[in-house]
Amino acid sequence: MLSSLKNTLLCLPEKDFPRTSDKETMLNFFMRLNLLEELVPLHSKSRVIRAHREGVNPGTSNLMRKIGKIKEIFVNVDEIRAYYGDETAIYFEWMNYFQSWLLIPAFLAILVYFSSYYFDLTANPCAGLFSAFMAIWGTLYITSWRRRTFELNALWDDYTVQEDIESIRKEFYGRTRVNQVTDQPELYFTTIERLPLYFRSLCICLPCMAAAMSVIVAFLNMTGVIRPGRHAYFDIPWLSSLADPGEIFDPEGYANMIPSIAQAIITVVMNLAFRSVAKYTTELENHRT
Amino acid sequence: MFIKRFIFEFTDFQLYLFYIGLYQLDIKLLRTNLIALFMVDEIRRVITEACIPWLMQNTGKKIEQWRNKDGKEPEKLTIEQEIIQAEVEELEKDEMELFDDYLEMIMTFGYITLFAAAFPLGTTITSLFIYIETKSDTYKMEALSRRPFSRKAHTIGVWELTLDLFTFSAVFTNIILACFASD
Numbered sequence A: 001m002l003s004s005l006k007n008t009l010l011c012l013p014e015k016d017f018p019r020t021s022d023k024e025t026m027l028n029f030f031m032r033l034n035l036l037e038e039l040v041p042l043h044s045k046s047r048v049i050r051a052h053r054e055g056v057n058p059g060t061s062n063l064m065r066k067i068g069k070i071k072e073i074f075v076n077v078d079e080i081r082a083y084y085g086d087e088t089a090i091y092f093e094w095m096n097y098f099q100s101w102l103l104i105p106a107f108l109a110i111l112v113y114f115s116s117y118y119f120d121l122t123a124n125p126c127a128g129l130f131s132a133f134m135a136i137w138g139t140l141y142i143t144s145w146r147r148r149t150f151e152l153n154a155l156w157d158d159y160t161v162q163e164d165i166e167s168i169r170k171e172f173y174g175r176t177r178v179n180q181v182t183d184q185p186e187l188y189f190t191t192i193e194r195l196p197l198y199f200r201s202l203c204i205c206l207p208c209m210a211a212a213m214s215v216i217v218a219f220l221n222m223t224g225v226i227r228p229g230r231h232a233y234f235d236i237p238w239l240s241s242l243a244d245p246g247e248i249f250d251p252e253g254y255a256n257m258i259p260s261i262a263q264a265i266i267t268v269v270m271n272l273a274f275r276s277v278a279k280y281t282t283e284l285e286n287h288r289t
Numbered sequence B: 001m002f003i004k005r006f007i008f009e010f011t012d013f014q015l016y017l018f019y020i021g022l023y024q025l026d027i028k029l030l031r032t033n034l035i036a037l038f039m040v041d042e043i044r045r046v047i048t049e050a051c052i053p054w055l056m057q058n059t060g061k062k063i064e065q066w067r068n069k070d071g072k073e074p075e076k077l078t079i080e081q082e083i084i085q086a087e088v089e090e091l092e093k094d095e096m097e098l099f100d101d102y103l104e105m106i107m108t109f110g111y112i113t114l115f116a117a118a119f120p121l122g123t124t125i126t127s128l129f130i131y132i133e134t135k136s137d138t139y140k141m142e143a144l145s146r147r148p149f150s151r152k153a154h155t156i157g158v159w160e161l162t163l164d165l166f167t168f169s170a171v172f173t174n175i176i177l178a179c180f181a182s183d
Helices: A006-011 A026-032 A044-054 A062-067 A077-084 A086-115 A125-155 A191-222 A237-243 A254-284 B002-013 B015-024 B027-070 B079-091 B099-114 B121-144 B159-181
Strands: A175-178 A185-188
Touching: A077 A086, A086 A125, A086 B099, A086 B121, A125 B099, A125 B159, A191 A254, A254 B027, B027 B099, B027 B121, B099 B121, B099 B159
Parallel strands: none
Antiparallel strands: A175 A185
């Protein structure tokens, strides 16, 4: 694909496919003639060949067998980085780091759990200590993760990284101007031009969020968290009356589980719906990358 | 995009916890809610991320096989044909997106730091969940989605901001929970 296309070029009529030089690669040739729509990397080819040679199922790759071992707590980031690149590897690196830091409070939490046999929940001194510890732990975790990222910056040779041309979105539009530093033409879209677009997505998103809030309030009424009298602002009488003692969603009874489960399911559905809303509005905002 | 989804998920999952914890100062209720949330969240994650795409792909294949049965037996493919077939199949798969995975992990980080006093065992459970999550993510990447472009990166980008936000507010929520909600 990347090799020079001397022979291939000769097959095409020169009138329709003008040539520049003999050394032009196929990829550049396609790009120049606007024949290239999208580049997509794939895993399949090498896998199928290997599966053929070794007689294994092509679904299970070598990498999967290396990184997907059950007994290993941490993911082998180097393997992932070698195959998938930095952007995927950093996610797993972060997960590993999170996991290794979590082991400390995870162990402490078990101790706190056992201590709760001796103390009441609201009067347990260990829980108080634990929460103080977690607050400090969080801060320490972030600081040390930041150190780690600088380390990775050096380890992964990242300090020369610049925004490359491929990362600009296909749908991006704007005026063309000449960059004064590099003298290269570039597409250009100012933040002020984008402001009305931001406003439009705000108008779309706010009602969604308001709807989500009201659904939550309704459910809190039904589960009996919001009681009439105590919280006058959010009370919806006919819903909260369902949670009165003796009614169907009595907090002491088992039927109280129904709205809790329904709430969990509906939040998931709402999130899925909002994901597409967010994606749509962000596309309208015409970001560069 | 990032801000919108973050705020939305935040209102959805955490605002009412704040309400219960900080306004009503009812630590027992907060605890039961947290436990329910943890369980539902993780089960949903595994199901939506790995099980459903796997099922959809497999049923698709099954239907195709069943259709092919009416005709003649599928011919033995040469290696070139097999490669092309695998490539076409892979092109139909979804693109890899780590956005949701990040969002979920950050939300869990939020639960365990913001409401540590209410449910200490949450950290232990999270630790287990991360283990499951990494396994399901690697499986998802390998088998269920297209191979992603490799790009350079050495930070987790904008997510670091949310981590900052959570740890900063965690100090205050924990103080409030420890001082007022306990006797």
